[in-house]
Amino acid sequence: MPYVPYSPTPNKKTNDGQDFEAESLRSLKSETYSKLETNHNYLAFFGTLICAMYFLYCALNATSNPEDWHFIDNVNLIFHEAGHPIFSFFGDFMHIAGGTLGQLLIPAICGFSFLRSRQYYSATVMLMWLGQNLTSISIYASDAIKMELPLLGGDASGHDWHNMLEMTSLLSYTDAISKSIHGIGIMIVLSAIGAMFYIFLLKKQNSN
Numbered sequence: 001m002p003y004v005p006y007s008p009t010p011n012k013k014t015n016d017g018q019d020f021e022a023e024s025l026r027s028l029k030s031e032t033y034s035k036l037e038t039n040h041n042y043l044a045f046f047g048t049l050i051c052a053m054y055f056l057y058c059a060l061n062a063t064s065n066p067e068d069w070h071f072i073d074n075v076n077l078i079f080h081e082a083g084h085p086i087f088s089f090f091g092d093f094m095h096i097a098g099g100t101l102g103q104l105l106i107p108a109i110c111g112f113s114f115l116r117s118r119q120y121y122s123a124t125v126m127l128m129w130l131g132q133n134l135t136s137i138s139i140y141a142s143d144a145i146k147m148e149l150p151l152l153g154g155d156a157s158g159h160d161w162h163n164m165l166e167m168t169s170l171l172s173y174t175d176a177i178s179k180s181i182h183g184i185g186i187m188i189v190l191s192a193i194g195a196m197f198y199i200f201l202l203k204k205q206n207s208n
């Protein structure tokens, strides 16, 4: 704790020892709070960094080992399955697309909510999750013609992407569509990681 010089302010008693004590206490408090805030930023940053490495690994692994199943894919699957009945009110196509929409909407809504409450690190994590989700979706989309992936329920007639692309007469574009979804997913993950480092630098600048 460095020595805190006492600088008397006008209209204030200067000959009172209590003033000096109160001033020193205030300085000590503000210094402690700023240190806490700096430590907290580092903690949040490292937490976000771990998430970034995980989501980047999952997203890149979707290219090299599409058959791999990650823990986060279980979470994605829950929101996927929840999306089907929710969007079923909007017709047959939306009933099928609702699965994909459901798993994308949750991280998007959470990310937007974090952004509004100025929790920027958390918002970047949601963005990474959204990107990873897209890379996972791209694997399903790439299977639209072959229909080889094991599906929940085991019935190939319930293949979302085969049905969606057939209904829209886009089956012949399966490869281009799945690659585009994958590319967008990777770009979103990388952008979120870039945003994470940018936020870290901004916070570091502000704490200096």
Ligand SMILES: [Zn+2]
Pocket (backbone or CB within 6 Å): 080, 081, 084, 099, 100, 160
């Ligand atoms: Zn589905």
